[in-house]
Amino acid sequence: MxxxxxxxxxxxxxxxxxxxxxxxxxxxxxxxxxxxxxxxxxxxxxxxxxxxxxxxxxxxxxPDIFQYFFGPGGPRxxxxxxxxxxxxxxxxxxxxxxxxxxxxxxxxxxxxxxxxxxxxxxxxxxxxxxxxxxxxxxxxxxxxxxxxxxxxxxxxxxxxxxxxxxxxxxxxxxxxxxxxxxxxxxxxxxxxxxxxxxxxxxxxxxxxxxxxxxxxxxxxxxxxxxxxxxxxxxxxxxxxxxxxxxxxxxxxxxxxxxEVRRGVLGVRGNDLTHEIAKALDLKANQGAFIAEVIPEGAADKAGLKSGDVIVAVNGEKIRTFADLGARVSTLGAGKELKLTVLRDGEEQKFEVVLSADDQAVTAAALHPALDGLTLAPSEQGGLQVTAIEEGSMAERYGIRKDDVIIGVNRSPVNTMSALREALSSAGNVVALNIRRGNSQLYLVLRGG
CATH class of the missing domain: 2.40.10.120 (Thrombin, subunit H)
Incomplete structure (x- = not known):
């Protein structure tokens, strides 16, 4: 290997x-x-x-020359x-x-x-x-x-x-x-x-x-x-x-x-650069700068705010935003973290309980046609569309808010990890099985 x-x-x-x-x-x-x-x-x-x-x-x-024999609806x-x-x-x-x-x-x-x-x-x-x-x-x-x-x-x-x-x-x-x-x-x-x-x-x-x-x-x-x-x-x-x-x-x-039940902190951001540190008058050269705190996420519930800089997790120094992401995403949902944060030039401590990866996930990274969706587990099984951006790729494919994705190419999916695995092995054409109200339908996605 x-x-x-x-x-x-x-x-x-x-x-x-x-x-x-x-x-x-x-x-x-x-x-x-x-x-x-x-x-x-x-x-x-x-x-x-x-x-x-x-x-x-x-x-x-x-090859195109052979596709002629199969006709317009034939395999590609x-x-x-x-x-x-x-x-x-x-x-x-x-x-x-x-x-x-x-x-x-x-x-x-x-x-x-x-x-x-x-x-x-x-x-x-x-x-x-x-x-x-x-x-x-x-x-x-x-x-x-x-x-x-x-x-x-x-x-x-x-x-x-x-x-x-x-x-x-x-x-x-x-x-x-x-x-x-x-x-x-x-x-x-x-x-x-x-x-x-x-x-x-x-x-x-x-x-x-x-x-x-x-x-x-x-x-x-x-x-x-x-x-x-x-x-x-x-x-x-x-x-x-x-x-x-x-x-x-x-x-x-x-x-x-x-399986890995990944924890989520609920922040977006980037590395603490010299320019950001100078603009915020911070005496730090490394850390994870928080640009956005996701509402109702783990960080939001713990009291973190946009503009905060995370410099340590459980007492261990954080160098970059990717460093923070790697440490958090390898911990399980429900794990407690102690974050050291710089706010207004002062060091503060926060205790955070990580939320589950499945609670609210933007789906664009899973498949281009899902761009604009936010998914969360449905109580009746499958993954429910909790939000969809107007004019997004997902909307153009016919996906609607409150649709529930229950399968990919006839394989049932109930978790984000299952959906991720199914989409990664599905190839360029994906048949998405959706539950809409009391009926079911298939939507064909392309470009995976």
């Missing part, structure tokens, strides 16, 4: 010699040769290789199922339950998942839950015995310059260890995932490392390796990992619910 790539996506290894004061056993018993071997002997059994098999739909446009594309195989990595985080964390793109579409341990043992695995927006998946090893788990560290305490070690299965070679440092924190805006708050590292990561472990020198898991930046997948020393605290928040929800 290839690691994800962006524009120019990999990493360069670095030989490191950490100071003795770090408290790590870098020296063997017989000589004083620097080594990470004692730590790696403890943690590498918890990092696994993952191989997958399955079938994926491949859509191809039918053909759909074929083709087998695929892939390789990746994973991390055992609970030995008793057999839980393995990996990337969603490693196992996406797989019908068979095989986990291979360092000692050569192999186990089938089932999917407990996935979150494609953050690229996390949770697997469960079937009938696993004598497993080793990795202790999860506190990724919020990482600093640029901390030494780290990446463990995974690059190019299907088998378990491989590389080392480097934390190059940057809170990387976002890369276009790799919908939710981004990456740890950047120069520890060598290549294709097949996806889902593997990024650990500290005392063997604690602080990241899940996810993507690389490099021409043609080459290793240029820029790799990205999902922080362990984000991963743990998501995994807890997957274990409890089988």
């Amino acid at each position: 290839k690691v994800k790539f962006i524009a120019v996506l990999a990493i360069a290894s670095a030989l490191i010699i950490a100071p003795v004061s770090a408290g790590i056993p870098f020296f063997g018993d017989k000589d004083e040769t620097p080594t990470l071997a004692p730590m790696l002997e403890e943690v590498t059994p918890a990092v696994v290789n993952i191989s997958v098999k399955g079938k994926r739909e491949v859509r191809q446009r039918i 594309e053909q759909v074929q199922e083709r087998p695929f195989q892939g390789l990746g990595s994973g991390v055992i985080i609970n030995a008793d339950e057999g839980y393995v964390v990996t990337n969603n793109h490693v196992i996406d579409g797989a019908s068979e998942i095989l986990v291979t341990l360092k000692d050569g043992r192999q186990f089938d695995a089932e999917v407990i839950g996935t979150d494609d927006r953050s690229d996390i998946a949770l697997l469960k090893i079937e009938d696993g015995e004598n497993l080793t788990e990795l202790k999860i560290g506190d990724s919020t305490k990482l600093r640029v310059g901390d030494f780290v070690v990446a463990i995974g299965n690059p190019f299907g070679l088998g378990q491989t260890v590389t080392s480097g440092i934390v190059s940057a924190l809170g990387r976002s805006g890369l276009g790799i995932e919908e939710i981004e708050n990456f740890i950047q590292t120069d520890a060598a990561i290549n294709s097949g490392n996806s889902g593997g472990a990024l650990v500290t020198l005392d063997g604690q898991l602080i990241g899940i390796n996810t993507a690389i930046l490099g021409p043609n997948g080459g290793n240029i020393g820029i790799g990205f990992a999902i922080p362990a605290d984000m991963m743990q928040n998501l995994v807890q929800q997957l274990i409890e619910f089988g």
Whole structure:
């Protein structure tokens, strides 16, 4: 399974010699040769290789010359199922339950998942839950015995310059260890995932490392390796990992619910720039500037106002608006947050209870034809149109206020996550099943 790539996506290894004061056993018993071997002997059994098999739909446009034979109402594309195989990595985080964390793109579409341990043992695995927006998946090893788990560290305490070690299965070679440092924190805006708050590292990561472990020198898991930046997948020393605290928040929800029930703060805004800070006479250089507070949302109920600047969540510094979004969206609905806010130059504290992602969602990001809609769960099932903008794309397609979306291409939908998944796999033409009053109808959407 290839690691994800962006524009120019990999990493360069670095030989490191950490100071003795770090408290790590870098020296063997017989000589004083620097080594990470004692730590790696403890943690590498918890990092696994993952191989997958399955079938994926491949859509191809039918050439115009052949469409003539089908007539004006004929198909415009053909759909074929083709087998695929892939390789990746994973991390055992609970030995008793057999839980393995990996990337969603490693196992996406797989019908068979095989986990291979360092000692050569192999186990089938089932999917407990996935979150494609953050690229996390949770697997469960079937009938696993004598497993080793990795202790999860506190990724919020990482600093640029901390030494780290990446463990995974690059190019299907088998378990491989590389080392480097934390190059940057809170990387976002890369276009790799919908939710981004990456740890950047120069520890060598290549294709097949996806889902593997990024650990500290005392063997604690602080990241899940996810993507690389490099021409043609080459290793240029820029790799990205999902922080362990984000991963743990998501995994807890997957274990409890089988899905991520995302929390929403209910604000819109952007990064605190030098210009904004100067205009508001703020003594801060980083933070999340609130341009709009959504009425009746979690932030509104807690007393936040437009013009506020969020500088910390639960005591942890916020650098950008994307940083705030990543932290909030990986927490579950109903979670309590303590926000540190700058208002009129003074620091204030607010306690916020996150609302559910399904309560009120603008649907344009799900499908262009839904631009102008706001959706919320209906008590009778499905997703109700609670608002629609006049002249919007959705209105032109014939959608009306109080319509209830109950299905996509004959697949029932009752939650935003189900609607999102159905639309993402529906292709260019979508048959939207709508309940309107006491009747049902289909609306055909194009351009997904």
